[in-house]
Amino acid sequence: MPNFCRTMKPGLATSLLAAALLLLPPAAKAEHPDWHHGLSLVGELKYKPNFPHYDYVNPNAPKGGDVRLSNTGTFDTFNPILDRGEVAVGLALVFDTLMKSADDEISTAYGLLAEGVSFPADISSATFRLRQEAKWADGKPVTPEDVIFSFDKTKELNPLYSNYYKHVKSAEKTGERDVTFHFDEKNNHELPHILGQFLILPKHWWEGQGPDGKPRDINKTTLEPVMGSGPYKIASFSAGATIRYELRDDYWGKSLNVNVGHNNFGSISYTYFGDRDVEFEAFRSGNSDYWQENQASRWATGYDFPAVKDGRIKRESLPNPLRATGIMQALVPNMRRVPFNDERVRQALNYAFDFEEMNRTVFYNQYTRVDSYFWNTELASSGLPEGDELSILNEVKDKVPPEVFTTPYKNPVGGTPQAGRDNLRQAIALLMEAGYELKGNRMVEAKSGRPFSFEILLSSATLERVALPYAQNLKKIGIDARVRTVDPSQYTNRTRAFDYDMTWIVWGETLSPGNEQLDQWGSRAAKEPGSRNYAGIADAGVDALIEKVIFAKDRKALVAATKALDRVLLAHNFVVPLYYKKDMTIAYWDKFERPAELPTYGIGFPDIWWSKTAAAK
Template sequence: MALVRSAGLALSFICLLTSTATSRADDPQFKIGTTIIGDLKYQPGFKHFDYANPDAPKGGDLKLSDDGTFDTFNPLLQKGATAAGVGAVFDTLLKHSDDETAASYGLLAEGVAVPDDISSATFRLRPEAKWADGTPVTPEDVIFSFNNNKELNPLYTAYYAHVTKAEKTGDRDVTFTFDQKGNRELPMILGEFPIVPKHWWEGTGPDGKPRDITRTTLEPVMGSGPYKIASFTAGSTIRYELRDDYWGKNLPVNVGQNNFGSITYTYYGDRDVEFESFRAGNTDYWMDNQASRWATGYNFPAAKDGRIKREELPNPLRASGVMQAMVPNMRRDQFKDERVREALNYAFDFEDLNRNVLFNAYTRVNSYFFGTELASSGLPEGKELELLNEIKDKVPPEVFTTPYTNPVGGDPQKSRDNLRRALELLKQAGYTLKGNQMVNAKTGQPLSFEILLNSSILERVALPYAQNLKKIGIDARVRTVDTSQYINRVQNFDYDMIWYVWGETLSPGNEQADFWGSAAASRKGSHNFAGIMDPAVDALIPKVIFAQDFEEKKASVKALDRVLLANHYVVPMYYTTHYNIAYWDKFEHLPELPKYAIGFPDVWWSKSAAK
């Protein structure tokens, strides 16, 4: 699973371990958590996660920022721009552990039971779980949340495609039934969607009208989580306050977490203005994704005298990989030919950009699982080769003979050679130069497209790329639009090319069908932004999902990676191996952050609250 933790990143590949006592011999064996392989780190009776400080004080104000705008608090819809931080209003069935690669423990659910054939999963709710109005969280709430989440969000329509029903099977039990056996991911990812109150959504709002979960809303929503919406200004600010009456504050998975008394998000339409707000002290925390600013933009008093701290942390990327890329939309005729797409890669001079624009801070991405042990390299062998041989007639022959590499530029001769190779590929694809314009030799149609962006920051890379494309007669235009327009166009596949980052974990699973599967190519709202419809990819995705152990999963993922790369579906960009963060010296955390996360703001706390 990838995703989509808010944002996330996400999980897959589950092995249920660790037992608790049951009341009758015929009761299912409920476990306190799920994990990838081996034993859970934390066993029954654990007090708190090691990276959380049980003595952390509660209180203090945290000021954060976001770009764009928001127009809804509804956590289940994909449409609209959901308010930053609204996830803190809602609990989920399970909570992820940030010092394990893929492990979750009971939050709303005190346990989960799965039969040996993995044909279903049963979650038992905690009797003390309550909504903010004091009413219990019930199986009916879980079923209502699941059904609407699956229906209203195209991502989860695919994610939970093999969950055929959710039903109440006990006073506090909900059972999800699967139409496929052996899918080890499904029980775990069923613990991830937000649980919303059925009675609240089926009730009447302050305006006297019935609420509608199928629509966006700016009515402050009610949840069972640690925070509540205290105030907001539509589209620009939102303030959350810690609930004193939060039912789950003393659960082991929550001890030492949710420490800030209030969290306020302010929205900005421009990333540079957003940074200026941080410099001025109006924002407390900043994750810097601009190499030039990180290298040269902190030459101001607060950063030089230590009032602002800066850190480069590898933690979030230790168990996650990415494919950051320019993504041509193959639903457009000009991108259907693989040779055209390969030519687009030859026109991207990463080495020149890295030196002159990116301060040599990045590495070229050469895998859909870049930065992990799942990334393919060299030539296939062993189990990976066996899998590819099974579908050899569907796989590009170079997969078996030529390791994937990106073109290398960086000097005039290499750049000319790459552009010359791009011209050769375009000629093979039926294009010819007519004057200074690349046109289809048969139709005379120019090779032209728009690169759609949602941030002006990306223009510093997109514009030089477009200039390089113009050198070989391709008319590439860069257009940056506001967040709401960008979301709408992307969800409807209304673009020629976009810039996108797919996040991966060490346990890819069901989300791969949404990223690359043929069925997702025509499903609006999916993450198959390239429009991939490839029988080899479709054959390998189930191999990834149903792998029985990590070695089998690794071989399946590498095989999938090779096929995706060989078809040149995207133009790989670049990424880094660490996160750059800066923050005002107002916070504290334990000396050791969680191994696989920054833990901010979950396990940090305010210095002012400690006084």
């Protein structure tokens, strides 16, 4: 599922949609479908019909107060679906979706704009029934036409969703409040679930006229404050610098069970910064209220100031958000370019990365090396394949590397002078196999004499503390690796166009991988600008295993297929795996209250927290 940091991006399970499938009507009664209040991809739904609220919220949380947040970069558009420009952070506050997830379950969703969903036994379609009370901010009802318009434009204008919803061939109005999505394949259990996730936009607003009297155009960026059906509205902004959202008193869904205890702040504002260190200083000085730390050295040594010492700023390390998230953070060579299309070259680049030395000298030993595309979850492969996983790999044996059956994946281990030298020797040997040689202190292509030289493209100067030592290590074996940090807009445009030699990417995976795998590793996505196949993977074995993940018949089969996919991705050395922490480290000014127990799979900030000022009133 999409999303991490941006992305971006996001699970699937036992009998994918098990609870719902148990209630499916017989074919003879297809004209009288059963309606389900929620969907689960991992076992049965926790919450029964007409539940009062999610267990982890405070249903009596006071409304009001403000929260000031920050973001790195800039923004130049409020168009939430267009794959162009820098989209303002926080726009999900303005728009509702058909369904809303629960943070104490893995991959479940309950009706938000939709009061129910139904589908036939072969899952060849899915029908959503809109709530009669659902309204836009201008008071007009949310209609099937709005849903169809939103879906069609999302697929048309955003390559990420074009791949994600690739097998949804059409949407049509099938009742006064019903919209039916038709699929071009059957038994893809995830499709009804992920259709609940895209933002629903008001067709009449986008096809109407703006304040200047000119027709609006959803195909273009815009800085006109957009209208939605969600709990907040855009109250004010300064282009590229600040944006402030205000809670709507007239929000149609404020008393809905999935919203009780949510949306508690009267306003949520964001200030943009061009530099992460300057952004931290704004937090430290009290100009923003919340900080998620991503720098190990600062977490270890950078909080020795009065507001922390006297308790005005609280610090916590929480495992909740990462309990259901698999992480692959990596330096990604672009295989669309020579010489990164040679696996031996990519493997050599991994041998030159000395994680253990960096962890000791830069990270205060706070990180763990990533060794799986689904790291830190039950979906990560390990050891040698066996059981169902082995059976799946045998089915595609002619399409996958033979070592997946004989050799467990392991990252090179450094950390000592001797280990570092041994790894660099191995890197040189691999490069020589790939047609390179050392001439003096330069690595050159043997046939042409062309030096091995490339650029590492970064989006933030913070990442240079890793990229620069890596470049120095590469220099030891004659490779000229240059580090270039660009502004967020340029980085976005270049990565959308795959205009880089190597870049730094974080993929976040849910515990229910499915259709998003096509966009990340599928051959078709390798050719589509704007996809998340940053490495340029186009491999028949990977494609075959993605299909097995998508069409897994139950949880057991899904886990086995995902481990098989993970193992093959690793065996090809597509990326240089980096590192991650198993806890989220946060700091915040002591102006908030929250439920006594946070949800199992999230921290709920700012959604279910509330203001102490509002509580006092």
